[in-house]
Each structure stands twice: as C-alpha cells, then as structure tokens.
Amino acid sequence: MSEMSQNKASQEALLTIEAVERIFGGERKLFGGHNPAVHAVQGLSLDVKKGETLGVVGESGCGKSTLARLVVGLDLPTSGTITFAGEDLTALARKDRNALARKVQYVFQDPVASLNPRKTIRTILEAPLKHLTDLNADGREQRLAELLQAVNLAPEFLERYPHEFSGGQAQRIGIARALAAGPELIVLDEPVSALDVSVQAQVLNLLDKLKDDFGLTYIFISHDLSVVESVSDRVAVMYFGRMAELGPAKEIFRHPLHPYTDLLMRSAPAPGRHDLMSEDASAELPDPYSPPAGCAFAARCGHKTEKCLAAKPAPDEAVSGAKHFAACYHPLGQA
Amino acid sequence: MTETTLSAPAKPAKKSARPGTLALLLNNSLATGGLIVLALICLIALAAPILPLPDPDVTAPADRLKPIFSEDHLLGTDHLGRDLLSRLIWGSRVSLAVGLSATVIAAFFGSLLGLVAGYAGGRTDTIIMRGIDMVMAFPYILLALAIVAVLGPGLLNALYAIALVNIPFFARNIRGITLGLSRREFVDAARLSGKSPPQILFLEILPNVLPVIVITMSTTVGWMILETAGLSFLGLGAQPPQADLGSMLGEGRKILFTAPHVSIIPGLMIFALVMSINLFGDGVRDILDPRLRAGSLTRPVSRTAVERNKADIPAPSEKQGVLDVRQMRTEFQIGSSVYKAVGGVDLNLQQGECLGVVGESGSGKSVTAMSIMGLVPTPPGRIAGGAAYLEGEDLFAASDRRIRDLRGGSVAYVFQDPLSTLHPLFTVGAQLTEAITTHQPMSRAKARDKAIDLLSLVRIPNARERLDAYPHELSGGMRQRVCIAMALANDAKVLIADEPTTALDVTVQSQILTLMNGLRRERNAAILFITHDFGVVSAICDRVAVMYAGRIVETGTTDEVLNSPQHPYTAKLIECVPVLGEPERRLDAIEGRPPVVNNLPAGCAFADRCPHVQPACRQGEISLDMSSGTRGVRCLFPLTSGASA
Structure with a gap:
C-alpha cells in the first residue's frame, strides 16, 4: 500500500468488533435436550481503521466467512457487539438493513453465482441504485455509466446476461454492484480465489485503484497468503473460530509469532520453492462439536506444553511492538 | 424417452452454435407426435361452435344406439339418441378446459405456498409443509369425493376439488427448488442491494423457479384430465345433459355389452388426449431442464469416440517412455x-x-x-x-x-x-x-x-x-x-x-x-x-509444459521454465502471481482474454495479448521449437534469458 493510505490508516477505527461470538445449532430439541452447537466464531475482537486494508x-x-457475513449484516452475532463509525451495526441490521447496506458492502467469492442468471447486468446494477439511493432515472443512468467505467467494462455489457461473462468480468460486475451505493467499507470474501491467475492480477490491481479513487476501506478475506500479503496493511490470522495472530502485514509475514502462522507460510507453495514444509497426516482440525479446553492448535504444534492444553491463551497473550499480538503462550522468536 | 435422437442433431435452421428450443423439441419424435395429436384435438375442440355439428344435448329416442358410420351420425348415437361425435367434441372441450384450469389453479396456489415455505424457512416452513402433508395423507380420490360431497356435485366443484388435491404436488416441488435457490449467493447479493423479502422472492427467485413450474404443469395436465374424468364417471362432475369425457364413459358403462362403442369412443379420446399431453410434457421437461439440455439425455458412452485419419497416425517418438x-x-x-x-x-x-x-x-x-x-x-x-x-x-x-x-x-x-x-x-x-x-x-x-x-x-x-x-x-x-x-x-x-x-x-x-x-x-x-x-x-514437478489455447507453448525442466521463460505468455503468467515475501512486487496482469477455441486465429494464439507481437506472428503455423532434448518453445521471437516480458 502507498504511504498515503498508511497515514490515513492510523487515524480512527471505522469498524470495531468486540468479543463477537456466533453459534450455529444448539436449539432446544422437541423432546428435551439441545442440538449440538458449533462455535463458528468465538471471542473475536478487532478493529478496522479508516482507509486501511x-x-x-x-x-x-476457521470462521472467516462467518465473520464477513456478520460485518455486512447477513448474519447476526449470538453475542458481542459490532460498531460501525460509532453506531451499533447489529441493531442497525435489525432495524434498517438498507441504511447498513449504504455503508457496508460485500463482494462474493463466486462471481457468476452471485449474479442472478435471469437478470441483465443493467437490472442487477440498478437494484442497489433504486433501493439504496434516491437518484432519479437520469441520475441512475449516469451513475451506471460511471460504475462501468470505474471497473473497466464496456457500456454495451449492460444489456447482457451473466452467463455471457467470464469469471473476471463477472467479478468486475460484482465489484461495481458493491460500489453502486457509495459504501465506506467493502468486505471482499475470497474475491479472486475463483479466478485464473492472470485475471486475478487484473482484479487485484482494479481493487487497489478503486480504493484510492473512492477512499474505501477493505476487509480482504482469503486463504491465499501471498495475495493477502500483497494487498493488506494489517493481517488477522484466524484458526478454529478464534484470532490466532493480528498485526501489521509486514511484521506478521517477516516475524510471525504464532506457530500456526509460521506453518501456513511454510506450507504455501511458491515458484522456485522445492521443499514444502509438511506436517504429519494426523494433524487435523479439532472436532468442532467437542472443542479442546486449551489452545485449538496445540495438537498440531511443536511447541506445546501442559499450559497450552489446560487453558486457552488470550488473543493478546504474546505481544511484539505496539500493534502485533498473538494468542500463544510460546510465541516464536521470543524464548 | 429412449427414442431421443439428440445425438444426431438435424441441421439447425439458423446458423446458431446451439440448436434452438423448437429444434430440440422437433428432434424428439415422440414429443413431436404428442404435440401434433394434442394440437389437432385442441383445434377441433376450439372449433366446436363453428363446426357443422348437431346439438350435443338434443335427445332423439328414435335414433338411439345407432352404430358407428351410420348415416348422419359418423360415430353413432348414445342411449338417448344424441350424436356421439358432437358430444365427443364438446366433451373434450369441457375436459380440456377443466383440466387446464385445475392445473393453473393448483400451480398458482401450490407454487405460492412452496415459494413462501422455502424462502421463509423455520416455523413458517414447518407449518405450511405439515399442512400439505395432511392433505397428502388422504387418498386423493377420497379427498376429492369428500370435497365434492361438501360442495355438492357439479363441474366447477369437481374442478376445485382436483385443484386442491394437486396443490401439495406443486408446493413440495417448488419448495425444494426455492430452498436451494434462497441459499444461493445472488439472493444474498439482492438483500445487500436493498431489496425487501417479497421483492427477492418474486423478482429474484420466481424467475428461476418458473421453468420448474412450467415443467411440473406440463406433466400434470394429463393427470388432472384423468381425475376430472374419474369424478365425472362417478357422477360427481359434469351433470346431465352436459357432456364431458368422464360422464360419457359413465353413461356408456351400463350398456357396455350391447353398445360398446358408446363407452369405447370417449375412452379412446381420453387415452389419446392424456397420452399426447404426457408425451409432449416429457419433451418440454427434457428441453427446459438445464441438466437434460446439457446433453445428459444422450446415452453415456463408456469411451471417447476416436475419429482419426488411419493413414496419419504418428509413430511413437524415439524417447519412448511410459x-x-x-x-x-x-x-x-x-x-x-x-x-x-x-x-x-x-x-x-x-x-x-x-x-x-x-x-x-x-x-x-x-x-x-x-x-x-x-x-x-x-x-x-x-x-x-x-x-x-x-x-x-x-x-x-x-x-x-x-x-x-x-x-x-x-x-x-x-x-x-x-x-x-x-x-x-x-x-x-x-x-x-x-x-x-x-x-x-x-x-x-x-x-x-x-x-x-x-x-x-x-x-x-x-x-x-x-x-x-x-x-x-x-x-x-x-x-x-x-x-x-x-x-x-x-x-x-x-x-x-x-x-x-x-x-x-x-x-x-x-x-x-x-x-x-x-x-x-x-x-x-x-x-x-x-x-x-x-x-x-x-x-x-521435474518438467513442465505450459498450455495455451489447446497447445503446448513452452516446455522444459521446471527450473529452466520458471527461471528463464522463453514464451512471453509463460513470462507473463509467472509475473502476475503474487509471491510470498515479495509484497511490493507489482502484479503485471495479462490484458485481454484467451481466444475461444472454436475460432482460433491464424498463427500464434497469444498474439493479441502479446507485448512483442510482430506481423509475422499472425501468419501460418508456428512449430514447437526444441532447442534441446527437453526444452522447447512455440514462439517466433522467444525471450532471451534475463530480458523480462
């Protein structure tokens, strides 16, 4: 990211997530007892600063998509609060969904599936303008042209149907739709993982440009570390519904504190890299229905001790510098 | 539907890539047959008022039970001397109208219930669907009988009864589809676009469910006509003297042995009508169902067909290998x-x-x-x-x-x-x-x-x-x-x-x-x-082959290709991937899209996206130039190592 966005990022928190928890299942059964419950997201706290990625x-x-849906109000947290620019986002999502949709938008993983196959692109892009803005017909027409130009699509695409587009073009349409109502924050849920590498680079460059042009803030969700590294100012690493590590991108990728982050980085294949770090096959995620008492990563961790198995480390158990935290009793690089 | 001839498509009228809907239907000979018979029956039924037919309800006891092909009465007369041909045509008209309207009513209410249940989910879904289950728990004919018993016999009441009995069929079908659709991403996207739940249900989901409704309708119309005939046969549908196929059959039953033609003629008509509708309906389903349309209708073959020129089979290379x-x-x-x-x-x-x-x-x-x-x-x-x-x-x-x-x-x-x-x-x-x-x-x-x-x-x-x-x-x-x-x-x-x-x-x-x-x-x-x-x-990998538009554009050992790519495409492809540990690296996207393989350009397929393109690149075949035993590139102007794309 550029120097300018770094400066902007240090100002205020746009989005604050505090001790958010989302449990699926767990309802009462017809004949007593409860259905099994899964903690998709647990004890998650973080803030997103204005202008950062x-x-x-x-x-x-690991709960990253659940987190995304909570932020855009498609899902509501079981407990905890999410605040957007000083306003309770959960209450807003219940009361006035459209007010929330004007501020926070979402870009989906599968670009083609996120477009209704029976609607033209014009209808799809006009929907947010109609429902979320008070533009009249002329204003909408003008805004449509601006949007298409912003995402580099030809105006004649408006009359076509989604199946006529390639993945990259469809994702541009998805991005244009998210931009339509002029949001401040866009949640990008694996926006490039369904795309070919050459198209992926196009979309990443486009996202970068749009961020500068419209002064956006991004939450960029991905399983691909190299993509995240290339776009992020700060990075949150999640494991089993909890925060494993949070810090500035540069520090996390250069000096990871959590052994899980380290494992992720050493597992990622890269051109010219012959030796991949590989764990034992028994290394599996814990059973979500009976989560371990201690650190969820302990079973896979080479540094585990009694302490790790007994109790969960706090998200800021390990601290390096002012902004770099990890939920680990035995952080790397700090004996 | 085994007789489909989709595997040998007839010449499409237009020069389109995929055969059109009508062409597909006409390819299906059974469905076409059904369509022709159905169209014929409908046409005659519709034209009943203008055809030179005697009044179907006028009795003439003197002419009772005339056999078929008798003078003035082509199909003979029934026990009251009414003209059978006339009654048959007017009766088909009634049966068709009742069957169609019952289908429309059942489709409307059933789909509505299914849509709401599938989209709302939770308690609403449970209540609606358990209600539907209760309707389904009764044998349909008993339920229809009960409804007619309450409302009183009559064609209109029979219609209501049949529509009601068939609502569960639509509701269950549509609910299943809606359930799947409402979890799709485009529905979430519509919510984020500010659409209200009714708008999402009727403007986003309904258009995607519509083909299923049409398919279900086309396969149930025949069934509904049969059920109407059944009720009329029992005397609960059309009331005398009105003719409908079921009541004609019912009246003919008493004299089945003395004058079989009185019951056989409406029976054959019911058969022709229902059969043609079902055949046509199956055809419609095959065409509208995207899975079937994609070619699953054709019999699976265990192996890809090989159609190569026998004289032109390349010999194995000297290297042999596995x-x-x-x-x-x-x-x-x-x-x-x-x-x-x-x-x-x-x-x-x-x-x-x-x-x-x-x-x-x-x-x-x-x-x-x-x-x-x-x-x-x-x-x-x-x-x-x-x-x-x-x-x-x-x-x-x-x-x-x-x-x-x-x-x-x-x-x-x-x-x-x-x-x-x-x-x-x-x-x-x-x-x-x-x-x-x-x-x-x-x-x-x-x-x-x-x-x-x-x-x-x-x-x-x-x-x-x-x-x-x-x-x-x-x-x-x-x-x-x-x-x-x-x-x-x-x-x-x-x-x-x-x-x-x-x-x-x-x-x-x-x-x-x-x-x-x-x-x-x-x-x-x-x-x-x-x-x-x-x-x-x-x-x-030890070695790597890079493919573009169906051909290998570069091959070599992994290190050679990754460290010094010679084809501009390979170089670009490597460059546009973000690499862990190099966040500052500018991602150099390849502009444009690969060519569609049904219309490949002459010469190099990458020419349109290549930064080093020369006029020579667009002419003639470019061969894969092997510089050593393993290394090769399909490019007239390969990059020399060190230079970047």
Missing part, C-alpha cells in the same frame, strides 16, 4:  | 461449431518422472488428461487425431475391454474434488476393495488387508478403523489421500492427477504434495500433474 487469513472452517 | 502422447487432438462438436480443445499435444513421460501441465482454465489441460484414457464424454467430444502410447501400445486403437482393464490399473486418475469422486453411500473400505478386486481377483479378506496397507501407505492414521468410515466423515485432505490410495491400488505406472490439491487448504496441500512426491519415488510411478499454480509445480 485488513487481510483475514485462515483455512476452511 | 506414456508417449503424440499430436493428440480432441474436439467438441456443439451445434454447428467445432471447439478444438486440444490441438496437437505432444507429451512424454519417463518412468518415475513428474510432468506438470500448467495453464489457465480453458487452456485444454484437463481435456488433455481426460483424452488419454478416453474419458472425454462423447458426444460432443471426439479424438480427432494423434496417438497415445502406453509402453508402446496405442491406446486409441485398443479395444474397449483393454481400456477398461487399463483404467484404474496401469493408468489411474486422481481428480480435483475428492468428495464428488468418492461414492457417498459406500464406506471407504468398500470402495478401495472394489478397486482392488476389479483388477486383481482375490478373496475379500485379502483385499481388505491390501486396502489397509494402501491406507497406511498414504499415511492415514488408524487405517483399520478408517476403512469403515464414509467419505463425509473424513476431512478433505483425508478423502484425497483415499483417492490416491485407490489410484495406487493396482500398481499404476502412470498417475494422472488433475488439480488434485486445488480444493485443499495450503497446509493440507503441502501434505498431499509431499505424499505424492514420496510415493512416486517409492513406486517409480510417473505422474502427469495438471495444475494452474506454478508454486505447486515447483514443489513436485
């Missing part, structure tokens, strides 16, 4:  | 256009070697992999030329029996998604032992022991217990290990792995890659590794 990394099932 | 693919071309015929998915690919695999095939989606890398063992679906696919030699044996010339033996035997595949590769209803052990015993006859116990060995080989902990696990009980990484174990079950010489780690998390991916790398060294098996990720290639 917060990268969220983690493997499937 | 697998030697020469000038292989695979094409897809869709409508009137031919997609050249693979356009002359040469691959050579030595024992114990891992060759990576890299390319973007649509580059033909998967089709290359599938073509080798004839796994490309025919139609529309066919192998149009070239040869694949497995240890000197031409696979495209081998018998079907021989190919079946080789598949999963000498040549085994590992696919991208282990969850869809494994059968969900059989245990891992059952599937593994099946893979073993298909190729090596042995006792069940022995095969089981071998299966345990295989699972331990792919480093699955507690192999003995995992044998009884179902695929859904295993994690993605474990499932892929099982797939690899199955591929290794019969000492495969060649393993064809099509993006085997793309669906996996990075930590699991590195485990699987390490495993595959170890196994090929242990077993000396060759691997053809299809991927789009240069990082993965680095981790496992």
Whole structure:
C-alpha cells in the first residue's frame, strides 16, 4: 500500500468488533435436550481503521466467512457487539438493513453465482441504485455509466446476461454492484480465489485503484497468503473460530509469532520453492462439536506444553511492538 | 424417452452454435407426435361452435344406439339418441378446459405456498409443509369425493376439488427448488442491494423457479384430465345433459355389452388426449431442464469416440517412455461449431518422472488428461487425431475391454474434488476393495488387508478403523489421500492427477504434495500433474509444459521454465502471481482474454495479448521449437534469458 493510505490508516477505527461470538445449532430439541452447537466464531475482537486494508487469513472452517457475513449484516452475532463509525451495526441490521447496506458492502467469492442468471447486468446494477439511493432515472443512468467505467467494462455489457461473462468480468460486475451505493467499507470474501491467475492480477490491481479513487476501506478475506500479503496493511490470522495472530502485514509475514502462522507460510507453495514444509497426516482440525479446553492448535504444534492444553491463551497473550499480538503462550522468536 | 435422437442433431435452421428450443423439441419424435395429436384435438375442440355439428344435448329416442358410420351420425348415437361425435367434441372441450384450469389453479396456489415455505424457512416452513402433508395423507380420490360431497356435485366443484388435491404436488416441488435457490449467493447479493423479502422472492427467485413450474404443469395436465374424468364417471362432475369425457364413459358403462362403442369412443379420446399431453410434457421437461439440455439425455458412452485419419497416425517418438502422447487432438462438436480443445499435444513421460501441465482454465489441460484414457464424454467430444502410447501400445486403437482393464490399473486418475469422486453411500473400505478386486481377483479378506496397507501407505492414521468410515466423515485432505490410495491400488505406472490439491487448504496441500512426491519415488510411478499454480509445480514437478489455447507453448525442466521463460505468455503468467515475501512486487496482469477455441486465429494464439507481437506472428503455423532434448518453445521471437516480458 502507498504511504498515503498508511497515514490515513492510523487515524480512527471505522469498524470495531468486540468479543463477537456466533453459534450455529444448539436449539432446544422437541423432546428435551439441545442440538449440538458449533462455535463458528468465538471471542473475536478487532478493529478496522479508516482507509486501511485488513487481510483475514485462515483455512476452511476457521470462521472467516462467518465473520464477513456478520460485518455486512447477513448474519447476526449470538453475542458481542459490532460498531460501525460509532453506531451499533447489529441493531442497525435489525432495524434498517438498507441504511447498513449504504455503508457496508460485500463482494462474493463466486462471481457468476452471485449474479442472478435471469437478470441483465443493467437490472442487477440498478437494484442497489433504486433501493439504496434516491437518484432519479437520469441520475441512475449516469451513475451506471460511471460504475462501468470505474471497473473497466464496456457500456454495451449492460444489456447482457451473466452467463455471457467470464469469471473476471463477472467479478468486475460484482465489484461495481458493491460500489453502486457509495459504501465506506467493502468486505471482499475470497474475491479472486475463483479466478485464473492472470485475471486475478487484473482484479487485484482494479481493487487497489478503486480504493484510492473512492477512499474505501477493505476487509480482504482469503486463504491465499501471498495475495493477502500483497494487498493488506494489517493481517488477522484466524484458526478454529478464534484470532490466532493480528498485526501489521509486514511484521506478521517477516516475524510471525504464532506457530500456526509460521506453518501456513511454510506450507504455501511458491515458484522456485522445492521443499514444502509438511506436517504429519494426523494433524487435523479439532472436532468442532467437542472443542479442546486449551489452545485449538496445540495438537498440531511443536511447541506445546501442559499450559497450552489446560487453558486457552488470550488473543493478546504474546505481544511484539505496539500493534502485533498473538494468542500463544510460546510465541516464536521470543524464548 | 429412449427414442431421443439428440445425438444426431438435424441441421439447425439458423446458423446458431446451439440448436434452438423448437429444434430440440422437433428432434424428439415422440414429443413431436404428442404435440401434433394434442394440437389437432385442441383445434377441433376450439372449433366446436363453428363446426357443422348437431346439438350435443338434443335427445332423439328414435335414433338411439345407432352404430358407428351410420348415416348422419359418423360415430353413432348414445342411449338417448344424441350424436356421439358432437358430444365427443364438446366433451373434450369441457375436459380440456377443466383440466387446464385445475392445473393453473393448483400451480398458482401450490407454487405460492412452496415459494413462501422455502424462502421463509423455520416455523413458517414447518407449518405450511405439515399442512400439505395432511392433505397428502388422504387418498386423493377420497379427498376429492369428500370435497365434492361438501360442495355438492357439479363441474366447477369437481374442478376445485382436483385443484386442491394437486396443490401439495406443486408446493413440495417448488419448495425444494426455492430452498436451494434462497441459499444461493445472488439472493444474498439482492438483500445487500436493498431489496425487501417479497421483492427477492418474486423478482429474484420466481424467475428461476418458473421453468420448474412450467415443467411440473406440463406433466400434470394429463393427470388432472384423468381425475376430472374419474369424478365425472362417478357422477360427481359434469351433470346431465352436459357432456364431458368422464360422464360419457359413465353413461356408456351400463350398456357396455350391447353398445360398446358408446363407452369405447370417449375412452379412446381420453387415452389419446392424456397420452399426447404426457408425451409432449416429457419433451418440454427434457428441453427446459438445464441438466437434460446439457446433453445428459444422450446415452453415456463408456469411451471417447476416436475419429482419426488411419493413414496419419504418428509413430511413437524415439524417447519412448511410459506414456508417449503424440499430436493428440480432441474436439467438441456443439451445434454447428467445432471447439478444438486440444490441438496437437505432444507429451512424454519417463518412468518415475513428474510432468506438470500448467495453464489457465480453458487452456485444454484437463481435456488433455481426460483424452488419454478416453474419458472425454462423447458426444460432443471426439479424438480427432494423434496417438497415445502406453509402453508402446496405442491406446486409441485398443479395444474397449483393454481400456477398461487399463483404467484404474496401469493408468489411474486422481481428480480435483475428492468428495464428488468418492461414492457417498459406500464406506471407504468398500470402495478401495472394489478397486482392488476389479483388477486383481482375490478373496475379500485379502483385499481388505491390501486396502489397509494402501491406507497406511498414504499415511492415514488408524487405517483399520478408517476403512469403515464414509467419505463425509473424513476431512478433505483425508478423502484425497483415499483417492490416491485407490489410484495406487493396482500398481499404476502412470498417475494422472488433475488439480488434485486445488480444493485443499495450503497446509493440507503441502501434505498431499509431499505424499505424492514420496510415493512416486517409492513406486517409480510417473505422474502427469495438471495444475494452474506454478508454486505447486515447483514443489513436485521435474518438467513442465505450459498450455495455451489447446497447445503446448513452452516446455522444459521446471527450473529452466520458471527461471528463464522463453514464451512471453509463460513470462507473463509467472509475473502476475503474487509471491510470498515479495509484497511490493507489482502484479503485471495479462490484458485481454484467451481466444475461444472454436475460432482460433491464424498463427500464434497469444498474439493479441502479446507485448512483442510482430506481423509475422499472425501468419501460418508456428512449430514447437526444441532447442534441446527437453526444452522447447512455440514462439517466433522467444525471450532471451534475463530480458523480462
């Protein structure tokens, strides 16, 4: 990211997530007892500063998509609070969904599935303008042209149907839709993982440009560390529904504190890299229905001690510098 | 519907890529027959008022029970001397109208209930669907009888009864579809666009459900007509003197032996009507159903058709090796256009070697992999030329029996998604032992022991217990290990792995890659590794071939290609991938899109996106220029090492 966005990022928190928890299942059964419950997200606290890109990394099932849905109000937290620019986001999502949609938008992982196959692009892009803004027909037409130009699509695409587009073009349309109502924060949920590498680079460059042009804040969710590293100012690493590590991107990638972050980085294949770090096959995620008492990563961790198995480390158990935290009793690089 | 002739499409009237809806329907001879009969009946029924017919309700006791072909009465008369032809036509009119309106009413209310139940979910869904279940718990004819008994006999009441009885059918169907659709991303997107739930339900979901409603209607109209006839037959529908097919049948019943034509004629009419509607309805369903439309209607063929010029079969290369693919071309015929998915690919695999095939989606890398063992679906696919030699044996010339033996035997595949590769209803052990015993006859116990060995080989902990696990009980990484174990079950010489780690998390991916790398060294098996990720290639492949628009544009050892790419496409492709540890690196995107393979340009397919394009690039064939035994590039102006694209 550029120097300018770094400066902007240090100002205020745009989004604050405090002790958020989301439990799926667990309802009462018809004949007594409860259904099994899964903690998709647990004790999650973080803030997103205005103008920054917060990268969220983690493997499937770590709760990063649940987090994304909570932030845009598609799902509501079981407990905890989410505040957007001083306003309770959960209450807003219940009361006036459209007010929230004007401020926070979402870009989906599968670009083609996120477009209704039976609607033209014009209808799809006009929907947020109609429902979220008070533009009249002329204003909408003008805004449509601006949007298409912003995402580098030709105006004649408006009359076509989603199946006529390639993945990259469809994702541009998804981005244009998110931009339509002029949001401040965009949650990008794996926006490039369904795309080919050459197209991925196009979309990443486009996102970067739009951020500068419109003064946006991003939450960028991905399982691909190299992509996250290239776009993020700060990075949050999630494991099993909890925060494993949070800090400035540069520090996390240069000096990871949590052994899980280290494992992720050493597992990532890169051109010219012949030796991949590989764990034992028994290294598996814990059972979500009976989570361990201690650190969820302990079973896979080479540094584990009694302490790790007994109690969960706090998200800021290990601290390096002012902004770099990890939920680990035995952080790397600090004996 | 086995008589479909979709596999041999008639010449489309327009020069479109895919045959149109009407063309597809007309291709289906049974459906066309149904449509013709139905149209004929409808036309006659509609024209009843203007046809020179006697009044159907005027009795003439003197003329009673005249046989067919008698003067003035083509189909004879009934027991009250009424003209049967006239009654038949007017009766069909009534039956059709009642059947259609009952269908429309049932479809409207049933779909509405289904839509609401499926979208709202939770308690609303439970209440609506349990209500529907209650309606379904009664035998339909009893329920219809009860309704008519309450409302009183009459055609209109019979119509209501039949519509009501059929509501559950629509509601359940539509609810299922809606349930699936309302979890789709475009519905979330509509919510974020500020649409209200009713707007989402009727403007976003309904258009996607509509084809299903039409399909369900087309298959139920016939049934509804039958039910109306049934009620009228029992005297609860049309009341005398009004004619409808059911009541005519009912009246004829009493004199079945003295004057059989009185009941046989309406009976035949009901048969013709319902049969034609059902045939036509099936045709409509086949066309509107996207899965059937995509070609699943055609009978699956166990092997890709081979249509190559016999005189023009390339000989194996001097290098031989385990697998030697020469000038292989695979094409897809869709409508009137031919997609050249693979356009002359040469691959050579030595024992114990891992060759990576890299390319973007649509580059033909998967089709290359599938073509080798004839796994490309025919139609529309066919192998149009070239040869694949497995240890000197031409696979495209081998018998079907021989190919079946080789598949999963000498040549085994590992696919991208282990969850869809494994059968969900059989245990891992059952599937593994099946893979073993298909190729090596042995006792069940022995095969089981071998299966345990295989699972331990792919480093699955507690192999003995995992044998009884179902695929859904295993994690993605474990499932892929099982797939690899199955591929290794019969000492495969060649393993064809099509993006085997793309669906996996990075930590699991590195485990699987390490495993595959170890196994090929242990077993000396060759691997053809299809991927789009240069990082993965680095981790496992000795050599790499880069594909673009169905051809290999560059090949060489992994280090050569990655460190000094010669084809501008390879260079660009490497450059646009973000690399861990180099966040400042500018991502250099390749502008434009790959060409569509049904309309390839002359010369280099990459020319339109290439920064170094020259006029010469757009003329004539460019050959794969081999500079050494392994290194080659298909470019007139290859990059020299050091220079960047």
